[in-house]
Amino acid sequence: MAFHLACQMYEPVTISDRLFLDLRRAILTGELPAGKKISEPELSATYGVSRGSLREAISKLENCNLVTRKPNIGARVVTFSVDQLLEIYQIREAMEGMAARLAARNMSDHEIQHLRMLLERHKKAIDDPEITNKADLERDADLDFHFCIIQGCSNERLLRMLCQDLYDLVRFYRYRLNPGFSPTAMQEHELLVQALERRDGEMAELLMRHHVRASRDRAKERLQQMTPEELGLAG
Amino acid sequence: MAFHLACQMYEPVTISDRLFLDLRRAILTGELPAGKKISEPELSATYGVSRGSLREAISKLENCNLVTRKPNIGARVVTFSVDQLLEIYQIREAMEGMAARLAARNMSDHEIQHLRMLLERHKKAIDDPEITNKADLERDADLDFHFCIIQGCSNERLLRMLCQDLYDLVRFYRYRLNPGFSPTAMQEHELLVQALERRDGEMAELLMRHHVRASRDRAKERLQQMTPEELGLAG
DNA sequence: CACCGGATAAATGTCAACAATACCATCATA
DNA sequence: TATGATGGTATTGTTGACATTTATCCGGTG
Numbered sequence: 347m348a349f350h351l352a353c354q355m356y357e358p359v360t361i362s363d364r365l366f367l368d369l370r371r372a373i374l375t376g377e378l379p380a381g382k383k384i385s386e387p388e389l390s391a392t393y394g395v396s397r398g399s400l401r402e403a404i405s406k407l408e409n410c411n412l413v414t415r416k417p418n419i420g421a422r423v424v425t426f427s428v429d430q431l432l433e434i435y436q437i438r439e440a441m442e443g444m445a446a447r448l449a450a451r452n453m454s455d456h457e458i459q460h461l462r463m464l465l466e467r468h469k470k471a472i473d474d475p476e477i478t479n480k481a482d483l484e485r486d487a488d489l490d491f492h493f494c495i496i497q498g499c500s501n502e503r504l505l506r507m508l509c510q511d512l513y514d515l516v517r518f519y520r521y522r523l524n525p526g527f528s529p530t531a532m533q534e535h536e537l538l539v540q541a542l543e544r545r546d547g548e549m550a551e552l553l554m555r556h557h558v559r560a561s562r563d564r565a566k567e568r569l570q571q572m573t574p575e576e577l578g579l580a581g
Numbered sequence: 582m583a584f585h586l587a588c589q590m591y592e593p594v595t596i597s598d599r600l601f602l603d604l605r606r607a608i609l610t611g612e613l614p615a616g617k618k619i620s621e622p623e624l625s626a627t628y629g630v631s632r633g634s635l636r637e638a639i640s641k642l643e644n645c646n647l648v649t650r651k652p653n654i655g656a657r658v659v660t661f662s663v664d665q666l667l668e669i670y671q672i673r674e675a676m677e678g679m680a681a682r683l684a685a686r687n688m689s690d691h692e693i694q695h696l697r698m699l700l701e702r703h704k705k706a707i708d709d710p711e712i713t714n715k716a717d718l719e720r721d722a723d724l725d726f727h728f729c730i731i732q733g734c735s736n737e738r739l740l741r742m743l744c745q746d747l748y749d750l751v752r753f754y755r756y757r758l759n760p761g762f763s764p765t766a767m768q769e770h771e772l773l774v775q776a777l778e779r780r781d782g783e784m785a786e787l788l789m790r791h792h793v794r795a796s797r798d799r800a801k802e803r804l805q806q807m808t809p810e811e812l813g814l815a816g
Numbered sequence: 817c818a819c820c821g822g823a824t825a826a827a828t829g830t831c832a833a834c835a836a837t838a839c840c841a842t843c844a845t846a
Numbered sequence: 847t848a849t850g851a852t853g854g855t856a857t858t859g860t861t862g863a864c865a866t867t868t869a870t871c872c873g874g875t876g
Contacts, residue, residue: 359652359653360652360653360858360859360860361859361860362859362860363652385827386827386828387826387827387828395860395861396860396861396862397828397861397862398633398859398860398861398862399859399860399861401637401828401829402636402640402859402860405637405640405641406640408644409640409643409644417594417595417598417828417829417867418594418595418827418828418829418866418867418868419827419828419867419868419869420827420828420868430737430738433736433737433738433739434738436679436683436736436739437676437679437736437738437739437742439679440675440676440678440679441672441675441676443675444671444672444674444675448671501668501671501672502665502668503665503668503669503672504668504671504672507672507742507746507747511742511746512742595828595829595830596829596830597829597830620857621857621858622856622857622858630830630831631830631831631832632831632832632858633829633830633831633832634829634830634831636858636859637829637830652837652858652859653836653837653838653857653858653859654837654838654839654857654858655838655857655858
């Protein structure tokens with residue numbers, strides 16, 4: 347499994363924890379489609395647990411923004427509009443920019459070497475003719491790259507807000523509308539690693555913000571060419 | 582009640598909603614002290630509700646980071662270290678900076694006028710000899726000011742992340758360790774409003790980041806002069 | 817034919833009891 | 847005396863049943 351998916355803070359000890367992880371995976375991978383009603387009787391029967399435990403798991407899903415609940419009506423898997431997606435890019439620009447600035451100061455040399463290694467491996471994999479599923483590779487490599495920097499920022503709460511509150515939404519989107527390979531993005535990653543290697547926090551923040559903004563523009567262009575049916579996740 | 586405290590997204594329709602709001606207020610105002618154990622039997626008896634509803638309310642409190650839960654052990658009101666507080670300032674610098682940039686573009690003229698009005702009222706109140714509780718005034722005025730800008734950014738998710746996930750923590754801190762009046766902060770607010778009035782997003786972001794960073798420095802200095810007992814909320 | 821209203825069915829909210837786990841005081845032993 | 851085992855007590859996790867609200871269906875009416 348890709349590194350970025352394993353970035354969970356705790357291991358499941360209780361039933362609702364296990365259930366939460368199962369449902370989370372189901373939602374992220376698309377097994378549960380966007381907008382799908384979360385039926386408590388149905389799911390509690392499927393997983394063989396009581397409604398109480400299920401409701402607790404749903405609460406946790408609500409925390410990472412993967413479902414929305416309305417009183418007396420129920421929970422649904424989250425849906426995306428293009429606008430909401432672009433909103434997330436704006437937030438990422440601000441938060442990951444700060445994360446990059448802090449990472450330049452706080453990452454250990456070893457962590458930076460690891461990041462460099464990720465990047466080089468990614469470069470090789472892109473040129474490898476034996477790897478057919480370039481889209482999945484690109485998605486996982488990019489997510490791993492960003493995770494590595496976020497984890498190096500040494501700001502525990504920033505890390506949690508990004509990983510728990512925001513990145514599940516990014517995955518949710520990526521697993522449905524994978525933007526695919528972009529040579530410019532790879533170049534942006536390269537420059538960013540160089541800035542981190544120089545410990546240049548100011549530049550790292552600028553480059554990260556530029557990179558996220560550029561990704562946003564690429565996604566926007568791509569999304570505007572798609573029909574609502576292709577999107578399949580309008581709210 | 583101060584404007585910033587009313588910034589709740591929904592009105593309580595269910596028992597656990599009502600309970601959540603009551604407990605939230607109790608925690609923010611200090612009625613429930615930092616680090617206090619949330620005993621399910623005790624609280625369910627106090628409020629006359631079942632443990633199930635209480636647990637649901639606790640989940641909501643966990644969402645806004647006001648309590649932390651450990652499996653099979655229970656929930657406690659959150660505690661603060663100085664480091665964690667400074668972490669929050671870093672996040673605010675990034676997110677509110679972006680919010681200010683967006684607000685310069687998206688706030689209506691009327692909203693900006695309202696912000697100007699808040700500021701002028703604040704200035705007058707500071708000089709008013711009849712108002713004795715300057716510390717509370719300062720806290721509420723500052724929180725209202727920041728809320729007004731955040732609400733003007735037209736990024737729904739950024740708004741929710743700031744108001745729901747972060748600002749309860751800011752209130753939690755402010756209601757315990759109120760930094761008091763700072764003439765520089767007032768001046769920073771003035772410059773910020775001017776930038777918004779000019780619709781200068783670039784400058785608004787820079788000024789907001791500067792303002793948050795300055796507030797962080799002021800808080801840091803203040804906190805370093807306090808003993809752990811005065812802080813009374815070390816984890 | 818479209819629209820409204822009441823009865824039925826199903827889903828969510830709430831509760832109290834049971835099971836599993838953690839806390840605590842006591843006691844034995846090195 | 848300090849340390850570790852042990853049993854009792856209290857707290858949390860889990861479940862199934864009940865109450866309340868919402869959704870659906872169906873017949874009536876303009």
